[in-house]
Amino acid sequence: MREDFLHYLWKYKKFAFAKAKTTSNTSITIIKLGDHNHLAGPDFFNARLAIGDQEWAGNVEIHIKSSDWYAHGHETDAAYNNVILHVVWEHDVDVYRSDNTPIPTLQLKDYVTQDALNNYATLFENQSKKWINCEATLSEVPDPIWNHWHERLYLERLERKTTAIKEILSQSNNDWEGVLFVMLMRSFGTKVNGPSFQSLATHIDFTIIRKCAQEPFRLEALLLGAGGLLSEDSVDSYVLQLQGEYEFVHHKFQLNTEGILPIQFFKLRPDNFPTIRLSQLAMLYYKVPGLFQKLMEVEHLNNFYTILQVEASTYWDTHYSFTTTQKKRVKKLSKAFIDLLLINTIIPIKFAYSQYIGKECTDMILDFMTAIKSEQNNIIKKYNEIRPKTKNALQSQALIQLKSAYCSENKCLQCAVGNWLMGK
Structure with a gap:
């Protein structure tokens, strides 16, 4: 079990959320899931929940086990005082804020279907033997999802390059x-x-x-x-x-x-x-x-x-x-x-x-890239063995970004392909 799987379950409501209750048997109504935080601090900011008859606004923290709260030292960290719900796979101990007030806990394993667990296991099993986790199932992803993900990946790669360009700009006195x-x-x-x-x-x-x-x-x-x-x-x-x-x-x-x-x-x-x-x-x-x-x-x-x-x-x-x-x-x-x-x-x-200079040119850039032929390298070759449809530079750049930022980092649950495979 990986913590990012629990993030995925919470973020996309891939559990029986309408039936959710705390470990003390109090009903939970999700008004707002919160904003996913990839930096230090609680995992989801600005959530809104109704726990029993009381509505709460605050943050959500996610762990494999409840005891991870103490293993990570959150009980003494003021940044976690505004946590309104502790979401865990397995509840093994009650947790408290630094002021000794208890935090309601949701045990997710009681509300997740076997299909979701099977899809998760299929995606991540035998990782050492696979070039990418989804190599056996990538061809199943519908073209509209695959193509739209290409565009998002390319723009993500372009933004990364823009950051590097701005760094060179600052070193060259603009x-x-x-x-x-x-x-x-x-x-x-x-x-x-x-x-x-x-x-x-x-x-x-x-x-x-x-x-x-x-x-x-x-x-x-x-x-x-x-x-x-x-x-x-x-x-x-x-x-x-x-x-x-x-x-x-x-x-x-x-x-x-x-x-x-x-x-x-x-x-x-x-x-x-x-x-x-x-x-x-x-x-x-x-x-x-x-x-x-x-x-x-x-x-x-x-x-x-x-x-x-x-x-x-x-x-x-x-x-x-x-x-x-x-x-x-x-x-x-x-x-x-x-x-x-x-x-x-x-x-x-x-x-x-x-x-x-404040000029919008995204559509022009995308047109340029779709008119340029695909690059040829080992990454593109491997993807084309799995799903042979890479024709232009936008797609090849997208695949390089996919491999480096997602596949090689096992970030399948932050990937459109992984999300589709998990939800099929």
Whole structure:
């Protein structure tokens, strides 16, 4: 038995509440269940109950056993003095507030159906052998419930990203252009070099990027040099030119590069080599002056692709690194990579910035995400083996949120899928 199951039973009235009585045989009428509290303090705030002929307003505390009241020290905590009902699975001892007044107790096990217990057991049994608790029954959930839950999950994930964006904003003195640069750098670094690229971005004030962006060679030299990618013993003429330019900007702007995380090539496909990605980013800032404002003004998805159609400088047409020459191929941003930039950086910033200026854009964001193809990763692959219908980025982002925030945390009873399976 888990305490969150009891929260679920109370919150959704999944018990014979019309027949409910206290352990002293006094009738209980629920006028208002209360607001579910996920922080410290009683479990449900501002409940209203009639116990016998007396109406009460206050809080509800829930435990597996009545004695948990004392195990948790609530009898000496003033925060629990306004508890008007103690809801437990098993009543094993009477409980009192800090002023020694008794608290009425409801023993839930007397009012819960066997079906509810069976559904609960099915959902949580053999957890160690399952990827997610509902993998055997997820396909039974009706499409309307599943699809609506996707939208709610995506918005929940978007709000989480918005919180992270606001934290970066506060660290950059409310410079939204600087926020975009930091987050683009992380995305251009992909999973392997994302933290290193972000570290590089936070070590270079964005005012320097603005000044250098007018000369793409200078900006490329700045990013490659500060990232430690310009080998001192190279004889490549382009490297030597970059070194000279980097020495100039390093001295001019008094750069402090201590603490920048090392950048690596290991386990990367050539198109994701840090040399290629940093050059592409330098060219993006050169070719699109006022990049932040242009992206924030976009109202049609295709315009994003137009803005982001850039390629690395011409040296990289025949190189992936400074050590070898390759057959000529222009290193432009692929549509798949642009999609990842939109999903992970640009659309979340657009959402956060719209909130910041008081502009409603939720419907536009949802339209963007449903028009972008689904991501492909191990989480999406596993869900599609269970229920193969993931077609767009809104759904794939929703599934990532579902796995990380609910399935992996066993929060099935806070999930729309778990709720439906419990109530079927």
